[in-house]
Amino acid sequence: MGGQIMKMYLKRGTALFLSLLLALGCCTTSFAASNSSKKKISTIKLSVDMADSAFDDDKMTKDDLDSIIDISDSNANYYIESLSFADGSSWKYGKSATIKVVLEVDDEDAYRFYGVKGENVKISGSKYVESVSASGSGKRATVRLKMKAYVGDMDAPEEIYWSGKTAHWEKVSGANQYNVRLYHGGSAVATVSTTGTSFDLYPGMKASGKYTFRVQAENTSAGKTSKWSERSDELTIADNTRYTGTGSLVSLPASQQEGGSEYQGITGAGIGQGPTAQAVGGWIFDGIGWRYLEHGSAVAGSWRLVDNEWYHFDQNGYMQVGWINDGGLWYYLNPISDGTRGAMKTGWLFDGAHWYFLNPYSNGYRGMRMTGFQRIEGRDYYFDVNTGILATNCRVPDGRWAGADGSL
Numbered sequence: 001m002g003g004q005i006m007k008m009y010l011k012r013g014t015a016l017f018l019s020l021l022l023a024l025g026c027c028t029t030s031f032a033a034s035n036s037s038k039k040k041i042s043t044i045k046l047s048v049d050m051a052d053s054a055f056d057d058d059k060m061t062k063d064d065l066d067s068i069i070d071i072s073d074s075n076a077n078y079y080i081e082s083l084s085f086a087d088g089s090s091w092k093y094g095k096s097a098t099i100k101v102v103l104e105v106d107d108e109d110a111y112r113f114y115g116v117k118g119e120n121v122k123i124s125g126s127k128y129v130e131s132v133s134a135s136g137s138g139k140r141a142t143v144r145l146k147m148k149a150y151v152g153d154m155d156a157p158e159e160i161y162w163s164g165k166t167a168h169w170e171k172v173s174g175a176n177q178y179n180v181r182l183y184h185g186g187s188a189v190a191t192v193s194t195t196g197t198s199f200d201l202y203p204g205m206k207a208s209g210k211y212t213f214r215v216q217a218e219n220t221s222a223g224k225t226s227k228w229s230e231r232s233d234e235l236t237i238a239d240n241t242r243y244t245g246t247g248s249l250v251s252l253p254a255s256q257q258e259g260g261s262e263y264q265g266i267t268g269a270g271i272g273q274g275p276t277a278q279a280v281g282g283w284i285f286d287g288i289g290w291r292y293l294e295h296g297s298a299v300a301g302s303w304r305l306v307d308n309e310w311y312h313f314d315q316n317g318y319m320q321v322g323w324i325n326d327g328g329l330w331y332y333l334n335p336i337s338d339g340t341r342g343a344m345k346t347g348w349l350f351d352g353a354h355w356y357f358l359n360p361y362s363n364g365y366r367g368m369r370m371t372g373f374q375r376i377e378g379r380d381y382y383f384d385v386n387t388g389i390l391a392t393n394c395r396v397p398d399g400r401w402a403g404a405d406g407s408l
Helices: 002-036 062-067
Strands: 039-041 044-048 059-061 069-071 078-085 090-092 097-105 111-113 121-124 129-137 140-147 161-163 166-168 177-184 187-194 198-200 209-219 235-237 247-249 266-268 281-285 290-294 302-306 309-313 322-326 329-333 347-350 355-358 372-376 379-383
Touching: 044 140, 059 062, 062 069, 062 078, 069 078, 090 097, 097 111, 097 347, 111 129, 121 129, 140 347, 187 198, 290 302, 290 309, 309 329, 329 355, 355 379
Parallel strands: 039 111, 044 121
Antiparallel strands: 044 069, 059 090, 078 097, 097 140, 129 140, 161 166, 166 198, 177 187, 177 209, 209 235, 247 266, 281 290, 302 309, 322 329, 347 355, 372 379
């Protein structure tokens, strides 16, 4: 009797097990059919509309991004989930920035992103964008827009005055360089370029007489220049006070008289070994590379904070670019001539081949290349412990899967 009962239960159990397998098979088939029936989205359409008004106090914050970035397709089946800066907390007027756009599908049961790439991102207002990268699958896609330096109409420099034989002027919003033209009587003597708001013009005063100057503001990366300022007041140089040293001001070629240049300041005897007595501080280009002078000497083998940007100089005193190793830690110095060449980068970085994350916090390790597991903007990522390269489309050491955008 007991054996018959046992057989009955086994029979019922087998039937139940087979029913469960059948049900699961149906569910699996149903899920696969549902996933394959979702409409694929591989093209993303965005619009970029720049305006001076988006920059408050010469910077744009994360909260202002929705005023310049939008979806340009009225029939789009996706929306912008978040906007942020990949390389910092704000965008400085007159400089470049990278904007991270995270998109999600409207209906997860009906649509999915598939094979999203940079070349599939269509942008209205692309003149403001230098490059695009994108990735995504499933319900989420990420687009990174490398924005060109933005400058609207530039004002001509004001508050033009002499202090001794040094020309001074007021800073112009969006300018990263100033062109200074020295006149002797009514004739131009030389035109020089500087990143500061003053310049010692004495080496150009080789004859007695009356001197004036004018200044033009420029943003070299945006290709924008202001009108030339009004002439300064006259400065009278007597015969016994004219410049008799070996240095001289560098005159720009005629083709560059109204534009940018990498010629800088004072040249003459000894320029290869160091500046003349008149060049006591600031940037100087000596034909080999950029150097930064402090009290007449070039900074060498160390970091310097200049105009709120960190720069590193090699043992010969030349500004470095690209990847550098300092004390066993890796940093990336902007190699692009966009107005911030040589400046230390922070936040997300795409070097043309891979994504990295550089410490954006001022905690003694700002700019350092991060490795291992990192939590960024509420999402987890893994960066190779040796190279710092972001892991994508692979399983990371703790067993989690890194998606196309690297998020775990």
